[in-house]
Amino acid sequence: MKPVLTTLCLSLFLHIVAQFVASGSQLIYKPVEDITIACGDSGTQINKVDNRTWSGDINSKFFSLEQDQVDNHTSQVRKAPSSSFAGRVPYTTARLSHSEFTYQFSLTTGQKFIRLYFYPASYADFNRSKALFSVDVGGYSILQDFNASFTADDAGVETIYREFCLNIDDEQSLYITFTPSKAKDAYAFINGIEIVSMPNNLYYSAPQSKGVDYLGDGGSYLIEKKHCYGDGLPNQYRWKLSLIQPRHRNVPQLGWCR
Numbered sequence: 001m002k003p004v005l006t007t008l009c010l011s012l013f014l015h016i017v018a019q020f021v022a023s024g025s026q027l028i029y030k031p032v033e034d035i036t037i038a039c040g041d042s043g044t045q046i047n048k049v050d051n052r053t054w055s056g057d058i059n060s061k062f063f064s065l066e067q068d069q070v071d072n073h074t075s076q077v078r079k080a081p082s083s084s085f086a087g088r089v090p091y092t093t094a095r096l097s098h099s100e101f102t103y104q105f106s107l108t109t110g111q112k113f114i115r116l117y118f119y120p121a122s123y124a125d126f127n128r129s130k131a132l133f134s135v136d137v138g139g140y141s142i143l144q145d146f147n148a149s150f151t152a153d154d155a156g157v158e159t160i161y162r163e164f165c166l167n168i169d170d171e172q173s174l175y176i177t178f179t180p181s182k183a184k185d186a187y188a189f190i191n192g193i194e195i196v197s198m199p200n201n202l203y204y205s206a207p208q209s210k211g212v213d214y215l216g217d218g219g220s221y222l223i224e225k226k227h228c229y230g231d232g233l234p235n236q237y238r239w240k241l242s243l244i245q246p247r248h249r250n251v252p253q254l255g256w257c258r
Contacts, residue, residue, distance in 0.1 A: 031197035032108050037062055039190045040077035040093035047089040054089045054192065062103050062193075063095075075101045078123035080191075085158050090192025091119040096126050098180055098187045105174040110197055112174075114164045117192030120148035121158075126189070132181040133188030137166060138174060145181060148189070159191075165198065 038045055041056030057063040058077065075097035085091045095101070116135065122128040128149040135143040142164055152160050168174060174195075178188035 029199050032110070033112070033195055033197045035062075035105065035193070035195040036090070037103070037193040038090040038093060039095040039192055040079075041090075045089045045092065049088075056093075057095065057103070062105055063101075064104070075099075076125070078126065080119055081121050081123065083121065083158065085119055090117050091159055094119065094123060094189050094191045096123060096187055096189040097178070098185070100177060100179045101188070102175055102177040103193060105176070105195060107168050107172070107174050107195070108197070109168055109170060111200065112166050112168055113194075113196045113198050114166060114176075115192075115194040116162045116176075116190060117159070117194070118148045118152075118161065118189070119159045119191045120152045120189075123189075126187055127185070130183075130185045130187055131189055132183055132186045134179045134181070135162075135188075136175075136177045136179065137164070138172070 036052055036054045037060070038054040038056050040058070041054075042058040043056050045054050045056075046052070047054060075095050078094050078096060080092055080094065114137070120128050120131055131148045133143075133146055134141060135146065143162060148160065152158060166174070176193065178190060180186045180188045
């Protein structure tokens with residue numbers, strides 16, 4: 001990591017810690033939205049690790065089957081192949097498609113935390129090596145030519161997830177679109193989607209804030225929400241402290257430091 005980026009990340013880390021310290025006893029945050037979608041499933045399932053309830057996207061308000069059937073391009077749902085992760089929500093099922101498909105969420109104004117879950121296995125009629133796709137959120141390209149199986153193999157893991165922070169203005173609908181690559185037999189897939197409201201200004205500078213102190217420079221740096229969806233802020237900048245275990249997190253269940 002370059003020195004300038006290292007300094008900025010350290011400054012951001014200190015800024016977030018200061019937010020927790022300043023809030024004192026107000027650490028418990030109840031999110032306005034706490035959405036957990038088990039893609040390719042129906043009904044509800046409970047994650048045994050944190051006891052959170054996941055709702056299937058089949059016949060849900062978040063996924064329109066009619067829109068999915070435009071031009072006779074229909075996404076498919078599959079059960080995960082047998083493995084140590086096949087019984088863990090949300091990796092038990094998946095939605096897959098050789099054509100574009102979209103989820104729609106009506107959200108309140110404010111900052112949101114989004115996590116996308118992927119289990120890049122070989123599902124029936126879908127070879128894991130052909131999973132190559134892009135993900136757009138409100139017109140912003142969050143993932144481009146994402147090779148899920150290569151990413152998992154390179155990290156030596158079976159499942160992967162990607163996290164982002166977004167700002168929603170004026171109660172806009174949030175669209176998450178999965179688009180397969182034009183390569184032969186390429187497809188897009190998703191196992192789970194999680195959207196949770198964030199405490200105000202946790203990752204962004206407050207309106208009257210002077211910004212984050214830029215160490216070694218004497219100046220400050222404003223982390224702005226921008227406009228529309230506020231430009232996706234990938235969470236490689238979210239420091240993972242390995243201090244708070246999932247079932248004991250307070251802000252909210254998934255926590256803002258872990």
